[in-house]
Amino acid sequence: MPSTRLQEVYSNLVANNPGEKEFHQAAKEILESLEPVIKERPEYTDRALLDRIVEPERQIMFRVPWMDDKGEYHVNRGYRVEFSSVLGPYKGGLRFHPSVNLGIIKFLGFEQIFKNSLTGLAIGGGKGGSNFDPKGKSDDEIMRFCQSFMTELQRHIGENVDVPAGDIGVGGREIGYLYGQYKRIRNSFDAGVLTGKGLNWGGSLVRTEATGYGLVYFAEEMLKDAGTSFDGKTVVVSGAGNVATYAIEKAEKLGAKVVTASDSSGYVYDPEGIDVELLKQIKEVERGRINEYADRRSSATFVANGSIWDVKCDVALPCATQNELDGDAAATLVKNGTKFVAEGANMPCSPEAIKTFSQAGIHYAPGKASNAGGVATSGLEMEQNASRSHWSFEQADERLHSIMVGIHDTAVATAEEFGFPGNYMVGANIAGFVKVADSMIDMGVI
Numbered sequence: 001m002p003s004t005r006l007q008e009v010y011s012n013l014v015a016n017n018p019g020e021k022e023f024h025q026a027a028k029e030i031l032e033s034l035e036p037v038i039k040e041r042p043e044y045t046d047r048a049l050l051d052r053i054v055e056p057e058r059q060i061m062f063r064v065p066w067m068d069d070k071g072e073y074h075v076n077r078g079y080r081v082e083f084s085s086v087l088g089p090y091k092g093g094l095r096f097h098p099s100v101n102l103g104i105i106k107f108l109g110f111e112q113i114f115k116n117s118l119t120g121l122a123i124g125g126g127k128g129g130s131n132f133d134p135k136g137k138s139d140d141e142i143m144r145f146c147q148s149f150m151t152e153l154q155r156h157i158g159e160n161v162d163v164p165a166g167d168i169g170v171g172g173r174e175i176g177y178l179y180g181q182y183k184r185i186r187n188s189f190d191a192g193v194l195t196g197k198g199l200n201w202g203g204s205l206v207r208t209e210a211t212g213y214g215l216v217y218f219a220e221e222m223l224k225d226a227g228t229s230f231d232g233k234t235v236v237v238s239g240a241g242n243v244a245t246y247a248i249e250k251a252e253k254l255g256a257k258v259v260t261a262s263d264s265s266g267y268v269y270d271p272e273g274i275d276v277e278l279l280k281q282i283k284e285v286e287r288g289r290i291n292e293y294a295d296r297r298s299s300a301t302f303v304a305n306g307s308i309w310d311v312k313c314d315v316a317l318p319c320a321t322q323n324e325l326d327g328d329a330a331a332t333l334v335k336n337g338t339k340f341v342a343e344g345a346n347m348p349c350s351p352e353a354i355k356t357f358s359q360a361g362i363h364y365a366p367g368k369a370s371n372a373g374g375v376a377t378s379g380l381e382m383e384q385n386a387s388r389s390h391w392s393f394e395q396a397d398e399r400l401h402s403i404m405v406g407i408h409d410t411a412v413a414t415a416e417e418f419g420f421p422g423n424y425m426v427g428a429n430i431a432g433f434v435k436v437a438d439s440m441i442d443m444g445v446i
């Protein structure tokens with residue numbers, strides 16, 4: 001980051017947000033990519049624009065008390081970071097996971113600004129969640145937690161203000177409980193206040209599949225640019241949640257053989273190709289652990305201790321969580337001949353891993369471009385809610401597909417324009433930034 005202005009912004013950010021290492025990491029990656037655009041357009045350093053863009057418009061933290069099934073009481077912390085509303089209402093998911101803290105929510109919210117900008121839809125950036133651990137909780141416990149969480153969150157959100165959705169630990173069940181409590185308190189059926197809703201009450205077809213499908217649509221374009229396709233490729237997918245499941249489904253549909261899936265207990269290796277219906281049954285329906293997949297499928301083995309990135313593949317799709325793929329794992333992928341990496345999770349590859357990919361000439365797609373299909377389809381859900389309409393699966397899928405192709409083409413063209421041909425990260429970061437920055441300039445010092 002040789003520009004002194006960019007360096008200054010970064011060191012102020014580190015000083016002002018002590019200990020928030022994931023936020024530092026996400027901000028550093030973007031600021032570094034901005035070097036060529038700042039050089040060409042120095043107006044982006046005027047009127048403290050960069051200092052404003054890294055400072056959330058609003059950060060909300062609140063107490064979430066709840067009672068478990070034994071009648072014991074617990075307190076968690078709730079968060080909503082409303083980062084940028086320059087392009088539209090704050091938009092981004094809620095994450096329920098014990099690792100959640102302010103720094104994690106800020107990193108996710110910051111990424112979301114540029115991701116949402118890339119979709120071309122009118123959505124700002126935000127993120128929220130709680131350090132609540134949904135693992136092992138009953139439906140009633142989840143419901144009581146969601147109701148308590150929404151009792152506070154409802155005063156901060158609205159269909160033109162802030163529109164939360166799901167992320168890790170928050171799926172259709174949680175969105176249902178959250179929406180029910182919102183509706184009850186506000187006495188208003190504001191369907192557009194949350195996305196990822198059930199299909200009977202304002203949800204959009206394809207929203208469930210969107211992040212995984214969108215990831216594969218993006219990767220398909222990358223493969224096409226390199227003169228190849230998913231057909232016959234061996235693919236390693238990490239994770240077994242919503243993103244991983246539908247990435248596996250779509251990659252297999254396009255002729256790939258996906259040989260892995262994982263959760264926090266380990267990974268399964270299935271040389272016959274993952275049976276996605278069995279995976280859904282275990283993870284979505286039964287909310288079980290990944291080893292059960294190997295218990296029920298003779299071609300699969302469960303590996304408890306070991307790195308999923310040791311499995312040889314042509315294409316790697318990290319779909320679990322941040323920093324799951326480090327420099328050593330990247331070196332192993334390079335050694336094993338992997339040619340493509342596209343991120344389904346948010347920031348799954350560490351900075352060292354990204355450096356290794358670029359040195360080895362691996363085609364690498366950053367999450368803010370390749371996983372934007374989830375939030376893009378949330379934007380489509382908002383469109384349907386606003387017009388009180390309901391699109392067919394094909395209609396929504398077609399819009400998703402064209403948005404992903406659009407993001408791919410924009411990233412490629414922008415990287416080329418600024419002298420980094422083939423660098424999806426630089427292209428996506430600059431393209432996402434320019435739209436936000438230009439809009440901020442239009443609106444004055446806000």
Ligand code: GLU
Nearest residue numbers: 092093165166167375378
């Ligand atoms: N949590 C998803 C993301 O990381 C989706 C957010 C949304 O649909 O608002 O982009």
